[in-house]
Amino acid sequence: MVIWVVAISIVSASLGILPARWFGLKAVLILLIALMTVSYVGVIWYKSMLVLRGAREPARRGSLRTLEEVSAARYTILVPLYKEAAVLSQLIMNLQSINYPHDKLQVLVLVEDDDLETITALGAIALPNYFEIVLVPESFPRTKPKACNVGLEHANGEFCVIYDAEDRPDPDQLWQALDAFARAPRKVVCVQAELQYFNPSTNVLTRWFAAEYALNFSLMLPGLTRSGAPVPLGGTSNHFRTAILRELGGWDGFNVTEDADLGIWIARAGLQVEMIDSVTWEEANSKPGNWIRQRSRWIKGYLQTYLVHMRHPITLGRQLGVRNFWSFQCMVGGTPLTLLVNPVFWLLTVAYVGFGQHWVSAVFPTPVLYLGVFSMIVGNLLTLWFQMAACMKRGLYPSVKWLLAVPAYWVLMSMAAFKALGQLLNPRLRHHWEKTTHGLVADEHAIMSVPLYGAGQETPTAQIAPMISVPAQRGPSGGEYLLPVAQTRTTVHVLLPAQGERRSTRPLDAEAVGEGAV
Known part of the structure; x- marks a missing residue:
């Protein structure tokens, strides 16, 4: 919005609507800095209010009522994988540890059809009969949400959830989600579990990362849900009512932070998200290069989400309402904005200290300077305090x-x-999915063994299972996939992603999202 205001001002000056002398280089710089400072303070204030509200009461936790009280609905687990052979065995064991009736459970393992490493690793594992392998044909874009949309086409559960390759969810998380859905109004179409890291003490980077996650999932997101504001979802452990998710159009296959984008579409439809007091453990990125690849993708996705939804700001404002429109500006637009303007303010501070006031006073009027100093001191202290409080709440002493x-x-x-901004401006990298390497640190609390093909027999467990042919659907040319599978009872599907995917912005009727409580 800062860029919009400056652009409108410059155009107005060029058309004679406003005096041109108001918009020379110096005036534009003053306007930019003033707008960035005010926006920065607004984002800090709003996020502080969210944290304070999120700290007031715990997230919803179900009573884990017995099966007679909460019937086991059909549940689908979507597991998108790409080059995850290193953590595959551990993932399968984590999924098998979920406490839920197997006859009501469908686990869809979504694998890119050219990912031979992961396919071969799958072939060496004895998968239970409620697991299904879905091969995702190569097509553009090559993203996680595109694979999830392919899986959603085959999901037969009344509810569905996404887990990533390194996830270890609480064994009772599906029951917790069902209980939350049963207690919540029908307009609650998604419940988000809390995400925590199992390796916060690997190095200083993971300590910072874990503190940031603690603040986001223990305080910030609960504050959003209690405010009824749009919730930028986490990338995993989102539980959905499947039918409503399909009505919303699934995920945007071109968005590299599809979770945050979907949270905004949920709000635009007049529907809601709630948090549940159930944890999914993940691996904190412990290498700076790997961390920057992951974080740049997240920020690029926030920028994509902001630009997509702000194509028609009046429509967006009408659907969200004034309060939630402001929340969207602060959370989705303000997050990358503050990260981009931080170096500007740091350099101006260095110039002020090192070269004297005259270097910055020309573009920093006194009121803006005082506001900027207030933002720097109070904003940094608040951020530090909130992260410390979140660490104390999670026991990360x-x-x-x-x-x-x-x-x-x-x-x-x-x-x-x-880096994210540079990729967004580059058409070739705009929808590029930066792959995060998992398995850098072992989860010491996880089960560390998994049945392999040939286990208990003379055949070595590392031997690749027999190959079976699976018909492909690649168009007129035909062809077939050769997939090693450990048990022929494991179902293999070949599905094409939806072409020309479009999402409707029509708000769903929150009172007519379907009948039948859990």
Whole structure:
């Protein structure tokens, strides 16, 4: 919005609507800095209010009522994989540890058809009969949401959830989600589990990362749900009513932060998200290069989400309402904005300290300067305090002292933001999915064994299973896939992603999202 205001002002000056002398280079710089400062303060204020509201009461936790009280609905688990052979065995064991009737469970393992490494690893594992392998034919875009849309086409559960390759969900999480859906109004179409890291103490980077996650999932997102505001969902452990998810159009296959985007579409339809007090454990990125690839993708997705929804701001404002429109500006637009403008303010601060006031006073009028100083001091202290409070709430006591060096983490975040902006401006990289490498650190609390093909027999467990042919649907040329599977009872599907995917912006009737409680 800052860019829009400046652009409108310059056009107005060029058309004679406003005096041109108001919009020379100096005036434009003053206007830009003033708008960035005001926006920055607004984002800090709003997020502070969310954190305080999120700290008031715990997230919804079900009573885990017996099967007689909550019937086991049909549930689909979507597991998108790409080059995840290193963590595949652990993932299968984590999924098998979920406490849910197997006859009511469908696990769809979504694998790119050219990912021979993961396909071969799947062939060496004895999969249960409620697992199904879905081969995703190569097509553009090559993203996680595109694969999830393919899986959604085959999902037969009344409810569905996404888990990533490194996830270890609470065994009772599906029951917790069902209980939350049963207690919530019908307009609640998604419940988000809390995400935590199983390796917060690997190094200083994982300590900072874990503190950020603690703040986001323990305080920030609960504050959003209690405010009835749009919730940028986490990328995993989102539980949905499947029918409503289909009505919403699934995920945007071109958005590299599809979770946040879908949360906004849910709000635009007049529907809601709730948090549940159930944890999914993930691996915190412990290598800076890998971390920057992951974070730049997240920020690029936020930028994509903001630009897509702001194509028609009046329509967006009408659907969300004034309060939630402001929330969208702060959470989706403000997050990447603050990361991009931080280096600008840092450089101006260095210039002020190193070269004297006259270097910045020309573009920093006194009111803006005071507001900027207030933002720098109070905003940084609040952010530090909130992260420390979140660490204390999660029991991450050893990480608290490392937060005194967290400005170095903010520098990394701004580096990732500028990388994201560069990719967004490059048509070839605009929808490129930066792959995150998993399995860098072992989960010490997880089950570390999985049945392999040939286990208990003389055949070595590392031997690749027999190949079976699966008909392909690649058009007139035909062809076939050769997929190693450990048990012939494992179903293999070949599905094409939907072509020309479009999403309707028509708000669904929150009172008519379907009947039949859990």
